[in-house]
Amino acid sequence: MSAPAGWYPDPTGVTGVSGERWWDGTQWTAYERAAPYAPAGMWPKVQVDTNTVWVWLVIAVTALPYATLFLVDGGGYLHGVLQSGSSAAVSGMIQWQLQTLAVSMLGWVAMGAGIVFSWLDWRELRRRGVPAPFHWAWSFFALLGGGAAVYMIGRAVVLRRRTVSGGWPPLWVWIGVTVIG
Template sequence: MAATPGWYQDPYGGAGLRWWDGVQWTQHVSTPQTVRPAAYTPPVPARRPLPDGTPVYTPWIWLVTLLPLVNALVLLTYRPYSGYARMFADPAHPVIPDTLSLMGGPVFLVASMLSWIVVAVIVVFAWLDYRELTRRGVERPFHWAWSFLGPIVYSIGRSVVVRKVAGGRGGAPIAVAIAVQVVVAIAAFVLGAIIFASMMQGIGDVSGVGA
């Protein structure tokens, strides 16, 4: 009984396969597929543990985590749109100030510039912290450039790396950074409530005069 058509080992000694059509061997051959070895990727060596007693905190990491409080203080002292209060001081004769005055005057510009300065200073302090950790023997510390995404991102990443090489020490910046973010969120909420109350009061005063 003849074999069914298919690819079989070449009976003529070829390295590949030859097609059997059910009756005879044909001229169709397949060349063997060469399997390329997978590219070798050397494993990333583990970071060496720090010697016992090596300080894991720097002044810079505390500045990175605490500087956002400056923005919180600005939020609690700055009164954006305070020009509306002056606008409706005499509802019978409202005065429309310029746009800058409506947003709080020059204080608005100062607050905006201060917020950007805080961001820049945080990045600089993160770089100084990164450099100091390297000097103390931490291999491949969490990169300072992550601070562009926010101080809490750098604080968490930095603490994770340090804890791995310092026997579990070095996690305090996470707690501090989270606490600071909570304070900033509360300050933003309070500011929003103040703005909303001021606007509603102004609308109520105008409505009372119109009635």
């Protein structure tokens, strides 16, 4: 039984390394063509180090808002509210609101730094030869409350598909930091 008619890699090698020749079901014909390109997303895996300093900084700034929560003195707020003197209560509430504002501002700075570090990570991966790394612009989802989740997960999946080493260690560390936080 013979293979069905169609385009197959040229067994003679006459058309070149990537050429194809028409098989009519019984014999090779004189018809030749260049082999088609691989479909989008079909990248050859490259051997490259995917651990950049920038991805670890993304993880570090992800942990920053969790650490700053310890700066808010919730007990001071309650103590100020429960005191009988109105000036002490107002002072306690103002102090608590300023602390909360400072923590919120640190969170926004951390999100901005995470976006910048994602861009630097993407740029470094491209420089190292990773074909089409996960785009850094996905890190803007942090502004919608998603944190670094979209960038970290997407980065790991794309690096797993396009590199030999993959990109799982930073993802697992990020998951650990997020769970502990």
